[in-house]
Amino acid sequence: MSDLQKYIKKRTERDPEFAENYEVGYADFRIGIILRQARESAGLTQEEVAKRLQTNKSAISRIENHADDVRLSTIQKYAEAVGTNLQIRLSTS
Numbered sequence: 001m002s003d004l005q006k007y008i009k010k011r012t013e014r015d016p017e018f019a020e021n022y023e024v025g026y027a028d029f030r031i032g033i034i035l036r037q038a039r040e041s042a043g044l045t046q047e048e049v050a051k052r053l054q055t056n057k058s059a060i061s062r063i064e065n066h067a068d069d070v071r072l073s074t075i076q077k078y079a080e081a082v083g084t085n086l087q088i089r090l091s092t093s
Contacts, residue, residue, distance in 0.1 A: 039060075039064075039082050042082040049078070052081040053078065
């Protein structure tokens with residue numbers, strides 16, 4: 001376990017507010033990373049995705065870096081623009 005993982009574990013155990021916000025923040029961060037990785041796997045730049053979505057590069061950057069307030073329909077369009085399919089899975093594990 002890394003020092004960062006140890007810190008997060010200890011902090012979440014003693015600070016319920018941190019624990020709740022960490023999980024939400026991490027999920028948002030992870031969505032942005034997944035989108036960026038899909039774009040990079042497709043060999044596309046942010047500018048190229050922006051053109052496909054008829055928007056500007058800063059909007060794509062915002063989606064990838066601040067995915068906390070992105071609509072599902074926007075993620076679907078982004079997925080199509082990079083040549084992938086959006087799949088959503090709910091799991092109890």
